[in-house]
Amino acid sequence: MHRFFSLLLxxxxxxxxxAAAAVCLAGAIACSDGPTAPLNASALHPLDLSxxxxxxxxxxxxxxxxxxxxxxxxxxxxxxxTSVVVVRHSHLVxxxxxxxxxxxxxxxxxxVTKSVMSLLVGIAIHEGHVPGTTTxxxxxxxxxxxxxxxxxxxxxxxxxxxxxxxxxWDEEDSVALYDEWVTSPNEITFLTNRPLVCAPGxxxxxxxxxxxxLSVILSxxxxxxxxxxxxxxxxxxxxIHSAHWEVFGDGYPNGGAGLYLRPRDMAxxxxxxxxxxxxxxxxxxxxxxxxxxxxxxxxTNADEVLEPTGQLGYxxxxxxxxxxxxxxxxxxxxxxxxxxxxxxxxxxxxxxxxWQNLGNAAPFFDANDIAIFIANQIMPAVHPD
Numbered sequence: 304m305h306r307f308f309s310l311l312l313x314x315x316x317x318x319x320x321x322a323a324a325a326v327c328l329a330g331a332i333a334c335s336d337g338p339t340a341p342l343n344a345s346a347l348h349p350l351d352l353s354x355x356x357x358x359x360x361x362x363x364x365x366x367x368x369x370x371x372x373x374x375x376x377x378x379x380x381x382x383x384x385t386s387v388v389v390v391r392h393s394h395l396v397x398x399x400x401x402x403x404x405x406x407x408x409x410x411x412x413x414x415v416t417k418s419v420m421s422l423l424v425g426i427a428i429h430e431g432h433v434p435g436t437t438t439x440x441x442x443x444x445x446x447x448x449x450x451x452x453x454x455x456x457x458x459x460x461x462x463x464x465x466x467x468x469x470x471x472w473d474e475e476d477s478v479a480l481y482d483e484w485v486t487s488p489n490e491i492t493f494l495t496n497r498p499l500v501c502a503p504g505x506x507x508x509x510x511x512x513x514x515x516x517l518s519v520i521l522s523x524x525x526x527x528x529x530x531x532x533x534x535x536x537x538x539x540x541x542x543i544h545s546a547h548w549e550v551f552g553d554g555y556p557n558g559g560a561g562l563y564l565r566p567r568d569m570a571x572x573x574x575x576x577x578x579x580x581x582x583x584x585x586x587x588x589x590x591x592x593x594x595x596x597x598x599x600x601x602x603t604n605a606d607e608v609l610e611p612t613g614q615l616g617y618x619x620x621x622x623x624x625x626x627x628x629x630x631x632x633x634x635x636x637x638x639x640x641x642x643x644x645x646x647x648x649x650x651x652x653x654x655x656x657x658w659q660n661l662g663n664a665a666p667f668f669d670a671n672d673i674a675i676f677i678a679n680q681i682m683p684a685v686h687p688d
Contacts, residue, residue, distance in 0.1 A: 343649040351583035353542040356395040364391035370684030383656040383669040390651040409563040410655040413636030416562040421620035425592030436461040464619040468513040469501040511559030518558025543568040573642040573651030611678035639670040
């Protein structure tokens with residue numbers, strides 16, 4: 304049974320309310336405001352993220368140099384880990400790259416792509432390209448896209464953002480369905496031909512193919528298409544110049560798992576979230592969208608329970624929860640690609656990991672080992688402000 308959350312907890316400790324139609328089910332949910340915690344230093348004084356990172360000594364940002372060095376020394380023992388980048392107060396305080404690759408190598412983000420898609424949707428709504436999260440597939444599914452029945456046409460952008468589209472799908476127990484989807488002759492039809500097993504907006508079920516529809520929507524709504532739009536409104540303002548996408552045969556970039564970035568660029572995405580969408584004095588993503596999308600909306604039934612976090616909740620394509628007493632916001636990709644954001648520590652930890660040719664269970668266990676490494680090795684080196 305899926306349990307709906309009435310409070311949307313922002314990564315900075317405050318509670319925000321969505322429109323009643325998007326939040327309350329049949330009047331059964333009670334919504335209230337909560338206390339507001341102080342903003343972290345990065346939100347109060349956002350740095351310009353458009354320049355390349357300039358490494359800063361850990362001590363200058365209240366990170367224990369010896370502790371961080373010890374963590375990096377242990378990183379080679381973490382299965383599948385290929386890189387780790389640590390940013391404190393929006394300053395790069397450490398990084399390590401394990402063969403193959405280095406600072407200038409772009410890595411496959413896998414499902415971290417979804418969290419980037421969430422940012423893009425927020426920008427597109429703010430700029431007026433998309434009317435809002437209640438907008439449905441009916442607005443965009445005209446020929447040559449498949450003809451949908453009325454219920455499928457009623458699936459909203461909000462349903463896609465929250466993994467509640469209702470399609471029959473199993474991506475947690477095996478990679479087989481995902482692989483079948485990405486190798487199918489038409490990825491959109493492969494999904495939309497599947498039955499609905501739950502009314503849109505009612506049940507949480509992890510589904511990369513449904514999230515990909517957001518890339519289709521952006522490409523339909525914005526003439527330049529998803530990839531060029533991402534470059535214009537998100538990547539260029541953050542000084543990200545090496546992004547590229549897996550593109551399907553119909554020309555749509557894979558919005559579920561197709562983005563490639565450098566680990567340093569992944570860290571800029573994390574810093575942008577900590578800075579509430581600001582790069583210096585420039586608004587890249589509206590602060591309201593950052594708060595909304597990284598708030599807990601659903602308590603998931605995901606099988607993957609990371610040891611340092613326990614069961615995680617889900618916002619708008621961001622995982623949310625706690626590790627110890629620290630609130631946590633995660634972009635989590637297959638095998639251990641992480642943007643690990645700890646707002647009260649003003650901390651971003653990025654990892655990439657080898658993910659190809661692994662068995663069904665290995666990617667989760669590798670991700671769990673990486674999560675343990677971050678929680679038990681990296682975080683203890685960070686002194687509270």
